[in-house]
Every structure is written in structure tokens, then in C-alpha cells.
Amino acid sequence: MHLSLEKLIQRLKHVAQLDNILNILHWDEKVNLPPNSATGRAEQIKALTEIAHREFTDPTIGELLEELNALPDESFSLPEKTIIRETRRDYLRAIKLPATFVAEKKTAESIGYHAWVKARESNDFSLFVPILEELLDLSKQEAAFVDPRIQAYDYHIDLHDQGLDAKIIQQLFIELKKDLLPLVKTILASSHKPRASILKNFPIETQKSFALLVAQKLGFDFSQGRLDVSVHPFCSGHSGDRRITTRFNENVPLDSLFSTIHEVGHALYEQGFAPENYGTPLGQAVGMAVHESQSRLWENQVGRSRAFWKFFEPLYRQQFPNALSSIDSEAFYKVINAVELNPIRVDSDEVTYNLHIILRFGLEKELFEGTVAVKDLREAWNQKSKELLQLTPKNDKEGVLQDIHWSGAAFGYFPSYTLGNMIAAQLWEVAKKTIPSLETSFEKGDFTPLLNWLRESIHQFGKQYRTQGLVQKVTGSSISTKPLINYLKERYLPLYGGK
Amino acid sequence: MHLSLEKLIQRLKHVAQLDNILNILHWDEKVNLPPNSATGRAEQIKALTEIAHREFTDPTIGELLEELNALPDESFSLPEKTIIRETRRDYLRAIKLPATFVAEKKTAESIGYHAWVKARESNDFSLFVPILEELLDLSKQEAAFVDPRIQAYDYHIDLHDQGLDAKIIQQLFIELKKDLLPLVKTILASSHKPRASILKNFPIETQKSFALLVAQKLGFDFSQGRLDVSVHPFCSGHSGDRRITTRFNENVPLDSLFSTIHEVGHALYEQGFAPENYGTPLGQAVGMAVHESQSRLWENQVGRSRAFWKFFEPLYRQQFPNALSSIDSEAFYKVINAVELNPIRVDSDEVTYNLHIILRFGLEKELFEGTVAVKDLREAWNQKSKELLQLTPKNDKEGVLQDIHWSGAAFGYFPSYTLGNMIAAQLWEVAKKTIPSLETSFEKGDFTPLLNWLRESIHQFGKQYRTQGLVQKVTGSSISTKPLINYLKERYLPLYGGK
Numbered sequence: 001m002h003l004s005l006e007k008l009i010q011r012l013k014h015v016a017q018l019d020n021i022l023n024i025l026h027w028d029e030k031v032n033l034p035p036n037s038a039t040g041r042a043e044q045i046k047a048l049t050e051i052a053h054r055e056f057t058d059p060t061i062g063e064l065l066e067e068l069n070a071l072p073d074e075s076f077s078l079p080e081k082t083i084i085r086e087t088r089r090d091y092l093r094a095i096k097l098p099a100t101f102v103a104e105k106k107t108a109e110s111i112g113y114h115a116w117v118k119a120r121e122s123n124d125f126s127l128f129v130p131i132l133e134e135l136l137d138l139s140k141q142e143a144a145f146v147d148p149r150i151q152a153y154d155y156h157i158d159l160h161d162q163g164l165d166a167k168i169i170q171q172l173f174i175e176l177k178k179d180l181l182p183l184v185k186t187i188l189a190s191s192h193k194p195r196a197s198i199l200k201n202f203p204i205e206t207q208k209s210f211a212l213l214v215a216q217k218l219g220f221d222f223s224q225g226r227l228d229v230s231v232h233p234f235c236s237g238h239s240g241d242r243r244i245t246t247r248f249n250e251n252v253p254l255d256s257l258f259s260t261i262h263e264v265g266h267a268l269y270e271q272g273f274a275p276e277n278y279g280t281p282l283g284q285a286v287g288m289a290v291h292e293s294q295s296r297l298w299e300n301q302v303g304r305s306r307a308f309w310k311f312f313e314p315l316y317r318q319q320f321p322n323a324l325s326s327i328d329s330e331a332f333y334k335v336i337n338a339v340e341l342n343p344i345r346v347d348s349d350e351v352t353y354n355l356h357i358i359l360r361f362g363l364e365k366e367l368f369e370g371t372v373a374v375k376d377l378r379e380a381w382n383q384k385s386k387e388l389l390q391l392t393p394k395n396d397k398e399g400v401l402q403d404i405h406w407s408g409a410a411f412g413y414f415p416s417y418t419l420g421n422m423i424a425a426q427l428w429e430v431a432k433k434t435i436p437s438l439e440t441s442f443e444k445g446d447f448t449p450l451l452n453w454l455r456e457s458i459h460q461f462g463k464q465y466r467t468q469g470l471v472q473k474v475t476g477s478s479i480s481t482k483p484l485i486n487y488l489k490e491r492y493l494p495l496y497g498g499k
Numbered sequence: 500m501h502l503s504l505e506k507l508i509q510r511l512k513h514v515a516q517l518d519n520i521l522n523i524l525h526w527d528e529k530v531n532l533p534p535n536s537a538t539g540r541a542e543q544i545k546a547l548t549e550i551a552h553r554e555f556t557d558p559t560i561g562e563l564l565e566e567l568n569a570l571p572d573e574s575f576s577l578p579e580k581t582i583i584r585e586t587r588r589d590y591l592r593a594i595k596l597p598a599t600f601v602a603e604k605k606t607a608e609s610i611g612y613h614a615w616v617k618a619r620e621s622n623d624f625s626l627f628v629p630i631l632e633e634l635l636d637l638s639k640q641e642a643a644f645v646d647p648r649i650q651a652y653d654y655h656i657d658l659h660d661q662g663l664d665a666k667i668i669q670q671l672f673i674e675l676k677k678d679l680l681p682l683v684k685t686i687l688a689s690s691h692k693p694r695a696s697i698l699k700n701f702p703i704e705t706q707k708s709f710a711l712l713v714a715q716k717l718g719f720d721f722s723q724g725r726l727d728v729s730v731h732p733f734c735s736g737h738s739g740d741r742r743i744t745t746r747f748n749e750n751v752p753l754d755s756l757f758s759t760i761h762e763v764g765h766a767l768y769e770q771g772f773a774p775e776n777y778g779t780p781l782g783q784a785v786g787m788a789v790h791e792s793q794s795r796l797w798e799n800q801v802g803r804s805r806a807f808w809k810f811f812e813p814l815y816r817q818q819f820p821n822a823l824s825s826i827d828s829e830a831f832y833k834v835i836n837a838v839e840l841n842p843i844r845v846d847s848d849e850v851t852y853n854l855h856i857i858l859r860f861g862l863e864k865e866l867f868e869g870t871v872a873v874k875d876l877r878e879a880w881n882q883k884s885k886e887l888l889q890l891t892p893k894n895d896k897e898g899v900l901q902d903i904h905w906s907g908a909a910f911g912y913f914p915s916y917t918l919g920n921m922i923a924a925q926l927w928e929v930a931k932k933t934i935p936s937l938e939t940s941f942e943k944g945d946f947t948p949l950l951n952w953l954r955e956s957i958h959q960f961g962k963q964y965r966t967q968g969l970v971q972k973v974t975g976s977s978i979s980t981k982p983l984i985n986y987l988k989e990r991y992l993p994l995y996g997g998k
Contacts, residue, residue, distance in 0.1 A: 017546035020539065021520060028523060036722040037740035040519065040777075047516035051550060223535040241536035278539075 002071070005080060008064045009280055011055075012087060016279030018052035020238040027236040027243050029113070031228045042110035049106040050099050057095045065091055079282055082464045086281035089162075096146045105138045109408045116407030117231065125378045125396040128407070133374045135409040136367055153368035156412030161287040161419065163466045166365055169415045173358050176418070176481040180354055183488060187339045187351065190496035194334040198327065202253035206319050211246060211260040214312065218298060219451045220244075220264045221271050232404045233259040233346075235266035235295075239278050242267045253320075254336065255347060258299050265298030266291055268451060272459025282462035288413055289467050289479070290458065292420025293427060300350045300421075301428045301487070302450065304336055307442035337495055343391050343398040350421070351488055355388045357418040360403075364411055419467075425483035426475040427457075501570070504579060507563045508779055510554075511586060515778030517551040519737040526735040526742050528612070530727045541609035548605040549598050556594045564590055578781055581963045585780035595645045604637045608907045615906030616730065624877045624895040627906070632873045634908040635866055652867035655911030660786040660918065662965045665864055668914045672857050675917070675980040679853055682987060686838045686850065689995035693833040697826065701752035705818050710745060710759040713811065717797060718950045719743070719763045720770050731903045732758040732845075734765035734794075738777050741766045752819075753835065754846060757798050764797030765790055767950060771958025781961035787912055788966050788978070789957065791919025792926060799849045799920075800927045800986070801949065803835055806941035836994060842890050842897040850987055853920060854887045859902075859913040867910070918966075924983035925974040926956070 022045065029041050065088045068076075076084065112131045119128035143155035150158075154165040212227060220227075225237070230245040237243035244263035248256045269291060277283035285291045302308055309316075313332065317324050324332065339349045345356040363380060366372035372380045381400040385391050393399030405413050431453055432438055441449050457474045468478050521544060528540050564587045567575075575583065611630045618627035642654035649657075653664040711726060719726075724736070729744040736742035743762035747755045768790060776782035784790045801807055808815075812831065816823050823831065838848045844855040862879060865871035871879045880899040885891050892898030904912050930952055931937055940948050956973045967977050 014546055017543045018550075021524065021543050021547060024524065024527060024543075025520065028527065032725060034721065034723050034725055034740055036720075040737065040739040044516045044520050044523075047513055048520060048547075051517075051554075055550075221535075222533065224533050226531060226533055238539065240539040241533055 001080070002068065002075065004064050004067050005076070005083070008061065008068065008087065009083065011058070011061050011064070012083075013279035015052060015056045016238075018048060018055060020241075022048055022052065023236055023238050024241075029110070030230045030232075030234070030236075031243075031245060038110070038114045042107050045110055046103045046107045050103040053094065053097070053099050053102045056091070057099075061087075061091060062095065079464060082282055082462065083280050086284075086463045093146050097142065098145070101138075101141070101145065105142065105409065108134055108138055112407040112409065113404070116401065116404065120397055120401050123395050123397050123401070125400050128401065129375050129377075132377075132406060135406065136374060136411070139409050139411050140368070151368070153365055153412065156368075157415065158412075160412050160416050161289045161467045163468055164287075164289070164415075164419070169361060169419070170365075172422070172479060172481055173361060173415075173418070176354060176422075176484070177358055179481065179485045180351070180488075183485070183492070184339075184352060184355070187492055187496040188341070192334070192496050193340075194331070194338040195340070196252070196254060196335055196338050198331075199253055199323065199335060200251050201323050202250055202320050204248040204250060207248050207253055207256050210316065210319050211257060213315070214257065215244075215260055215264045217445055218261065218264050218268065218302075218447050219271075220267055224271065225267060227260065233263055234404075235263045235270070239270050239273050239283055240275065242270050252347075253323075258303060259346070261303040262295045262299040265295030268298070268454070269294040269459055272455045273462060274460070277462055280462075282464065284463050286458075286461070286463050286465060286470055287467045288416035289419035289423060290470060292416045293423035294420075294454065294458070296350075296417070296420050297424040297427060297454075301424060302442065302447070304350070304491075305439065305442065306333065307439035309333060309336065310443040311445040334495060337491065339492060339496065341389050341391055343385065343389070343393045344402055346402075351492060352389065354418045354421060354484075357414055359384045359388050360414040361418075364414065368411070419479060422479050422481055422484045423471055425487040426471060426477065426480060427454075428487060429483050430457075430475050500579070501567065501574065503563050503566050504575070504582070507560065507567065507586065508582065510557070510560050510563070511582075512778035514551060514555045515737075517547060517554060519740075521547055521551065522735055522737050523740075528609070529729045529731075529733070529735075530742075530744060537609070537613045541606050544609055545602045545606045549602045552593065552596070552598050552601045555590070556598075560586075560590060561594065578963060581781055581961065582779050585783075585962045592645050596641065597644070600637075600640070600644065604641065604908065607633050607637055611906040611908065612903070615900065615903065619896055619900050622894050622896050622900070624899050627900065628874050628876075631876075631905060634905065635873060635910070638908050638910050639867070650867070652864055652911065655867075656914065657911075659911050659915050660788045660966045662967055663786075663788070663914075663918070668860060668918070669864075671921070671978060671980055672860060672914075672917070675853060675921075675983070676857055678980065678984045679850070679987075682984070682991070683838075683851060683854070686991055686995040687840070691833070691995050692839075693830070693837040694839070695751070695753060695834055695837050697830075697834065698752055699750050699822060701749055701819050701822050703747045703749060706747050706749075706752055706755050709815065709818050710756060712814070713756065714743075714759055714763045716944055717760065717763050717767065717801075717946050719766055723770065724766060726759065732762055733903075734762040734769070738769050738772050738782055739774065741769050751846075752822075757802060758845070760802040761794045761798040764794030767797070767953070768793040768958055771954045772961060773959070776961055779961075781963065783962050785957075785960070785962050785964060785969055786966045787915035788918035788922060789969060791915045792922035793919075793953065793957070795849075795916070795919050796923035796926060796953075800923060801941065801946070803849070803990075804938065804941065805832065806938035808832060808835065809942040810944040833994060836990065838991060838995065840888050840890055842884065842888070842892045843901055845901075849920070850991060851888065853917045853983075856913055856917040858883045858887050860917075863910055863913065918978060921978050921980055921983045922970055924986040925970060925976065925979060926953075927986060928982050929956075929974050 025041065025045055033041055065084065068084045069088060108131065112135050115128055115131045119125060139156060140152045143150070143152035146155060151166065157164055157166060157169065215227060216222060224240055225242040225244070228243065228245045229247055231247065233246045235242070235244045244260070244267050246256045246259040246263065269285060273283040313329060337349070339351050341352055342348045345353065348356055362384060363372060363377065366380070367374065378396060378400045382392050385393060385399065431450060435449050435453060438449060441447070458470065461470065465473060471477070471479055524540065524544055532540055564583065567583045568587060607630065611634050614627055614630045618624060638655060639651045642649070642651035645654060650665065656663055656665060656668065714726060715721060723739055724741040724743070727742065727744045728746055730746065732745045734741070734743045743759070743766050745755045745758040745762065768784060772782040812828060836848070838850050840851055841847045844852065847855055861883060862871060862876065865879070866873065877895060877899045881891050884898065930949060934948050934952060937948060940946070957969065960969065964972060970978055
């Protein structure tokens with residue numbers, strides 16, 4: 001390996017340690033932090049973010065990058081080129097952001113999170129408005145610092161999914177909506193009305209041990225990971241210490257279970273990087289859409305399948321004999337795949353879920369374009385909700401305050417969920433063709449064939465390909481809505497008596 | 500305030516944020532870390548320790564200190580002088596330690612902790628020998644870097660308790676041993692033999708909620724603190740986010756309870772600093788002996804008193820009706836104050852506890868003087884144990900591997916426990932004289948009079964006084980063995996029928 005590249009990697013690994021610490025601080029903030037310790041935590045994150053930014057924007061890194069960039073292309077292997085290309089991209093962006101700005105934004109994000117928690121507790125969006133305005137403004141400023149020529153929202157989309165923009169996403173979403181709305185209509189018109197609410201009294205300790213069992217069976221490595229509880233489930237930590245969370249409710253057992261499987265999907269991706277690549281772009285996810293394709297594939301294509309439950313149902317019944325005694329197998333499967341309009345995104349089925357995302361994408365776009373103001377966001381939300389979901393949220397907790405994302409200025413993240421659903425369906429088509437025995441192995445509780453295929457097709461590459469390139473490489477097509485629609489029809493029309 | 504002092508304080512608070520993060524990383528390591536994530540954590544701690552060292556040894560801090568030091572004494576208030584004096588002391592020490600050395604030692608400490616855990620699991624001291632040798636060597640090197648003229652062990656004692664040294668401690672310990680050994684002999688000769696082992700089947704969840712209740716009643720602020728579980732109880736975090744741990748065993752309920760009270764005592768000290776002083780020497784403990792005086796005072800003088808249990812016993816019986824049904828009040832009080840020779844320090848009663856410390860102090864002294872080699876430490880331990888405690892440990896877990904301290908190179912810490920016991924007894928004498936209703940308030944579950952007195956007499960000063968100076972100020976005498984001996988005789992001779 002070229003000496004300058006070695007030096008660069010050493011520097012990157014050093015900065016990665018600081019990022020890993022920041023990850024742990026954020027995780028701890030959401031899992032452990034005492035209620036009145038938020039200010040101190042915000043100061044810690046601010047101080048370390050400033051230092052991490054300073055270490056990464058050290059001119060030595062710039063010099064190494066320019067030196068490597070000037071060398072002929074054939075000096076490097078494809079993975080090596082990836083490290084140089086992606087680091088250069090991040091570096092050139094980072095040096096445009098003043099260290100004080102980076103710290104200011106991080107602090108605002110931390111304040112934003114706690115303001116969001118308080119606003120939710122009070123069920124009052126207006127408490128969240130001032131900090132959300134600031135977060136939006138800081139996010140626009142960030143885009144302007146880096147490249148004043150591109151749209152601020154496109155900048156944030158590109159941060160999550162390199163190469164995508166609002167225009168591409170809008171086209172995909174228009175196409176998806178066209179097929180999705182009639183499908184939802186058919187399903188809701190069906191006389192079949194399974195209700196998740198028939199599941200009651202699932203003891204939390206038992207839910208927890210079942211979630212641990214499922215996570216382990218799917219391949220989550222607990223020797224380098226944990227499962228904890230937080231308000232909003234998430235996957236955090238770093239590759240060598242991957243931490244997922246879920247939440248428990250005695251009367252909503254499938255929420256904790258599918259949240260766990262979802263976060264396990266994220267974690268399996270991160271745990272799939274080679275340890276020697278930790279801290280370099282080869283040990284990083286290609287983007288959030290592909291990340292979500294992993295979590296959604298495990299949650300939906302796998303976790304809601306008959307094959308999955310053929311293995312897990314007997315164990316589940318053993319754990320919850322009373323709660324399930326009056327529900328037969330077919331009824332249980334129908335509850336797992338119940339489609340009901342729900343005001344809450346994370347409680348929604350995989351069909352209507354995408355409408356929630358289309359709603360948020362539209363609002364983010366308008367926030368950035370200035371056609372909706374933050375103070376009017378509740379109203380805009382409720383209006384769009386009526387339009388897309390035929391629902392008006394009862395209150396802010398069920399509406400505009402339900403998601404954590406904006407509290408941390410994670411604008412441009414939401415589209416990744418539905419893009420991830422599309423990619424998941426595309427991958428699922430290929431996986432089933434490539435491994436004919438896939439679902440038979442699930443029935444035996446063996447998920448390694450799928451995991452190995454994902455490791456080989458997706459995980460091992462880190463950022464070597466970009467989103468569209470990777471999807472193209474594995475599936476032979478760029479991101480597309482058809483496989484998702486086909487998959488949804490195949491799973492739901494038989495249940496809901498559609499033609 | 501002088502502008503340079505303001506600038507200095509700002510710098511100190513910045514460095515304190517990094518130290519606070521390191522505290523959280525250490526806490527997380529002992530409470531949460533997945534088993535195979537230790538290497539990553541060690542790298543994080545190494546990277547951040549290097550940075551914190553670099554930030555604190557920044558020449559700007561040196562310049563500010565020299566500038567402030569050159570100004571006439573009357574330019575500053577007593578608290579301001581404390582900040583300058585103590586920071587200057589720390590700074591002059593820190594700049595003598597190469598950053599690479601500091602990082603190397605931190606890494607060895609992290610490796611040491613995990614090697615200790617593994618050696619304990621295998622019950623085999625020999626697995627711990629190589630890293631302990633390295634830790635001892637690094638500790639000697641550290642002393643030599645800072646001041647090659649003083650004894651290395653004195654350097655480490657001074658780090659924990661400024662102004663004390665091995666000679667002062669040895670004199671105190673000789674005096675203590677002279678009075679303690681006959682007292683232990685009397686107690687053990689008594690026909691009264693209470694056994695803690697009559698306590699059985701205390702459900703852990705109930706133990707936990709009782710521990711939380713006691714912590715809260717004593718004044719622990721859970722809005723800025725937590726109670727968790729770890730192998731070895733400790734108090735960590737930082738003043739605005741104070742974290743204590745304990746451990747639970749169904750058949751040793753008093754262990755978890757008194758460990759909790761002990762750590763609460765530490766935490767109350769830290770939670771007693773004024774928030775505006777966080778990050779400066781005014782928001783730091785004077786030393787470990789005074790720190791231990793707080794934990795031991797709450798654990799022993801308070802927690803094992805009749806007054807304390809007059810309030811808590813009915814609640815305890817309510818929580819554990821079955822386990823306590825056949826034990827009457829007097830028998831229970833005797834179990835709480837049972838004196839039995841025990842190979843484990845942390846399981847020992849407060850009388851024989853001090854013999855454990857005298858043992859460790861003697862060994863540390865010999866390790867540093869070179870008259871005992873690390874590889875011979877098990878043998879030396881077992882021999883001293885026989886001499887002082889009339890016990891030969893059954894195995895390494897009950898002997899030389901029982902304590903965490905050496906695994907983190909915390910040499911010179913052990914003496915602080917018994918010095919703390921002495922100071923606790925001295926403070927207790929004064930507190931009872933000053934507040935005649937002290938024990939009556941305990942009987943009513945009100946511990947604020949004692950806490951307020953400690954806040955005023957000890958906590959508020961941070962490092963304004965040094966150990967001997969503070970003890971002198973509050974009790975009118977330097978550290979002394981008599982009040983401890985008097986207290987022990989007063990509490991234990993009536994129980995053990997001595998004259």
C-alpha cells in the first residue's frame with residue numbers, strides 16, 4: 001500500500017475513535033441520561049464534535065489527499081480508490097464548515113432532542129417550534145456553506161444517499177403513489193378486518209427475552225452488541241460495539257418485536273463490515289436508503305413471512321400461552337400482516353407506511369422551499385394526513401411530534417425509508433431467485449443463507465459503490481417501484497380478498 | 500475577576516468536558532460493554548486521553564498560570580487562589596508526562612481491567628501477573644517523570660491525598676493496629692456469634708427498589724444520577740451526572756445495601772459542589788481519604804446505627820416479610836453489625852476491614868520498594884493474610900484477585916479507605932456534638948441535618964484546603980486513630996460483651 005494512503009488511513013481511524021465516542025454519548029443520552037443532566041451532555045458533545053472536526057480537517061489530511069489524488073488511477077485497487085474518493089468528498093465538505101458552526105449545530109441538535117421530548121410530554125408542538133426553526137435554518141446554512149449553487153434540500157438528501165435528489169425521489173414517489181393508493185383502497189374495502197388490538201397482556205420481561213432470542217437467531221452478534229430500551233427505537237454505537245434499542249408495551253407486543261427486527265437489520269449491515277475496514281469508507285454504509293433496505297427486508301419480507309413464523313410461532317406460543325390461547329395460527333398471521341390506517345408511522349403496516357413517508361417528504365421539501373413555515377407545520381401535517389391517510393391526528397403526539405428525526409436536524413432522512421422499501425423488494429426478488437431454498441431454511445430457523453448473501457452482495461463493499469450503482473449491480477436495475485408493488489400485492493391481496 | 504483567570508477557567512471547563520466523557524466511557528465499560536468490544540473501547544479511551552492531555556498541557560494554559568502566579572497574593576480571593584494553585588500543580592505535573600506515555604498507561608489500565616476480570620473468572624492470579632508487572636512499572640515511570648527525587652509510592656499516595664506519604668500513613672497504621680488487634684481479639688473471643696448467613700432469599704428486584712429508596716432518602720439526587728449494577732460497586736460519572744453501582748445476590752442482601760450506601764456517600768460529596776465550580780479545583784474532592792470519609796460515614800456511622808434502622812427496619816420487613824419472619828429486631832441489628840473474619844475486604848465488617856487495608860498498604864509499599872515481586876504477590880498476600888486476619892484465602896478470587904484497584908494502576912488508593920475511616924470517626928464526633936438531635940432526626944428518616952452539615956463543613960470547599968488542613972479545620976486535630984477506636988469500642992463492645 002502507498003505510504004501516504006497508509007498514513008491517511010491511520011488518521012481516519014483516529015478520527016473514527018472520536019466519532020465512535022460521540023456515538024456512545026448519543027446512545028447513552030437516549031438510553032441512560034438522568035433527566036437533569038442534558039446540559040452537561042450537550043456541552044460534552046459540543047466539545048468533542050469541535051475536536052473531531054478539527055482533527056478531520058487537519059491540513060495534513062488535505063495534503064495526503066491531494067498527493068494521492070494526483071497519482072495515476074492505476075496506482076490503486078478499487079477499495080483503495082474508494083477510501084480516497086469518499087474521504088476527499090467528506091474532507092472537502094468538512095473544511096467548508098467552520099468548526100464553530102459544526103459545534104453550534106450539534107448543540108442545537110442536542111437541545112432539539114430534549115425540547116422534542118418535552119413537547120411530546122406536553123403534547124404541544126408550539127414548544128418545539130423555536131428550536132425547529134433554528135434547526136431548519138442551521139441546515140440551510142450548512143448547505144450554503146458547502147455549495148451555495150445546489151438546493152439545500154438536495155444537499156441533505158445527498159448526505160443520506162449520495163447521488164439522489166428531490167427530483168429523482170419525487171418521480172419515484174409519484175409513481176409509487178399511483179399504484180399504492182388503489183391497493184390501499186382495495187385492502188381497506190375488504191370485509192376482512194384483522195385488528196392488532198386483540199393481542200393483550202404480553203408480559204414485558206418475556207417479550208424482552210423473546211426479542212433477544214429472535215435477534216440472536218437472525219444473526220445479531222451479542223458479543224459485540226446490546227439490546228436496550230429507549231423512547232424511539234434506534235441502532236447506534238459503532239461496528240465493533242453495535243447497540244440497538246426497542247420499547248415495550250404489554251398490549252402492543254408486535255411493536256417491540258418488529259422494532260427489534262428492524263434495528264437488527266440495521267445492525268447486521270454494520271456488523272458485516274470487515275474489522276480491518278472500521279473507520280474507513282469501506283467500513284461505512286453506502287447510504288441510508290440501502291441501510292433501510294436491510295432493516296426493512298428483515299422486518300417485512302422476512303419477519304412477516306409465513307416461513308419465519310413457521311419456525312417462531314411454536315416458541316412464541318410457548319412463551320405467551322395465555323395471551324395467545326384463543327387466537328389460531330391463521331388469525332395470528334393475519335394480525336401480523338394487518339393493514340389498518342394508523343396515524344403513527346412506526347406503528348403502521350408496510351403498505352400504508354409508505355404514505356407516511358410521502359407525507360414527510362412533501363413537507364420537508366416545502367420547508368426547504370419556504371412554501372410552508374415551521375410555525376404552520378402542524379396544520380400542513382394534518383392537512384396532508386387527511387389527504388393521504390384519510391386521518392386527522394387526534395393531537396400532536398399522534399401527528400407532527402411523533403418522529404425523532406427533525407429534532408436532530410435529520411432532514412432528508414425520511415425518503416430513505418421508502419427508497420429502502422423499494423430496494424428491499426428488489427433485493428428480495430433476486431435473493432429468492434438466487435437461493436431457491438431460502439424460505440425453507442427460514443422454516444428451520446436458519447437465516448444464514450440470506451445473511452451470507454447480503455454480506456456478499458451488499459455489506460462487504462462499504463461505500464465502494466453508490467446507492468444507484470450498488471442496486472444496479474445486484475439487481476440489474478436502478479431503484480424501482482415495481483418490485484415493491486408486486487411484493488405487496490402478492491402478500492396482501494390473498495389476505496384481503498382482492499382480485 | 501482577573502481576565503486571565505477567566506480565560507484559565509474557560510480552558511479548564513473545556514478540558515473538564517473531555518474528562519467527563521472519559522468518565523462516561525469508563526462507566527459504560529464496566530456497566531454495559533459487550534464482551535468482545537473491549538479493544539475498541541481501549542482505543543477510544545487512548546485517543547481521547549491523548550487529546551485531553553494535549554488540551555490541558557497547551558502552552559496557553561502555562562502562560563496564563565505563570566501570569567497569574569506572578570501577581571501579588573492579595574489580587575485574589577481564597578477560592579481564586581485555590582484554582583490557580585491546584586491547576587498549577589496539576590499542570591506542572593502533566594507537562595512532565597509525555598502524551599504518548601499517558602496514552603500508553605491508559606491503554607494498559609484498560610487491558611489490565613479486562614485481564615483482571617478474566618483472571619478472576621479463571622481464579623488464576625498468574626494470568627494477571629504480566630499486565631500487573633507492566634502497570635507497576637508504568638507507575639514507577641510516571642513518578643520518575645514527575646519528580647525523580649521522591650519515592651515512587653509517595654508520589655502515588657500524594658496523587659490521592661495531597662500532603663500525605665508512606666511514612667505518615669505507616670505511623671498511623673502502626674498505632675491503629677496496636678489498638679485494633681486486641682479489640683478484634685476480644686470480639687472474636689466473645690460467645691456472641693451473629694452470622695450474616697442467616698439472611699436468605701431476598702428477591703433481587705425488591706432489593707433493588709429498597710436500595711433506590713434508601714439512596715433517595717439519604718439525599719442522592721436521581722435527577723442528576725443513576726444506580727446500576729457492576730461486578731465491583733463504584734461511583735463515577737461527573738458532578739452533573741453522578742453514577743453509582745452496586746451488585747445483587749439473593750443471599751447476601753446487606754452487601755448490595757451497604758455497597759449502595761457507601762457509593763451514595765461518595766456521590767453526595769460530588770453532588771455537593773456548586774454547579775458553577777464544575778470543572779475547576781473548587782468542584783473537585785480534596786482527596787480520596789476525605790472522599791472515603793464521606794462514603795464510610797454514611798455506610799457505617801449512619802447506615803449501621805440503631806437510629807437509621809429504627810426508621811428503615813419496618814419498611815425493610817414490609818418488603819421482605821418471609822425472609823425476615825424468624826429474625827427479631829435485636830438479632831437483625833446484630834447481623835448488621837456482625838464481626839467475622841472474612842477473606843474479602845468489601846464483605847468485611849468495619850472493625851476487621853482496617854486489617855485488610857493495613858495488609859494492602861504493606862504489600863504496595865513492598866512492591867514499590869522492590870522487596871516483593873509481582874510474581875510473588877499471591878504468596879506474600881496469603882502470608883500477610885494469615886498474620887493479620889488469621890486466614891489463608893481458599894483461592895485467588897478470595898485473595899490477591901479480589902480487588903479492582905491494581906488492575907487500573909490505582910496504587911496508593913487503598914490507604915485512603917482506612918484514613919477515611921479515621922476521618923469519618925473524627926467528623927462523626929464533631930457532628931454529634933454540633934447537632935445534638937442528629938440521631939433523633941435519623942429515626943424520623945430525616946438525614947438532611949447531617950447532609951447539610953457535611954455540605955457546609957466539607958463539600959462546599961472543593962480543593963480549597965488539603966486533607967490534613969481540612970480535617971484540622973473541622974475537627975481541631977490532624978488525622979488521628981483515637982476517635983475511630985473509641986467509636987468501634989462504643990458500638991461493638993456492648994454487642995460482644997467486652998468490658
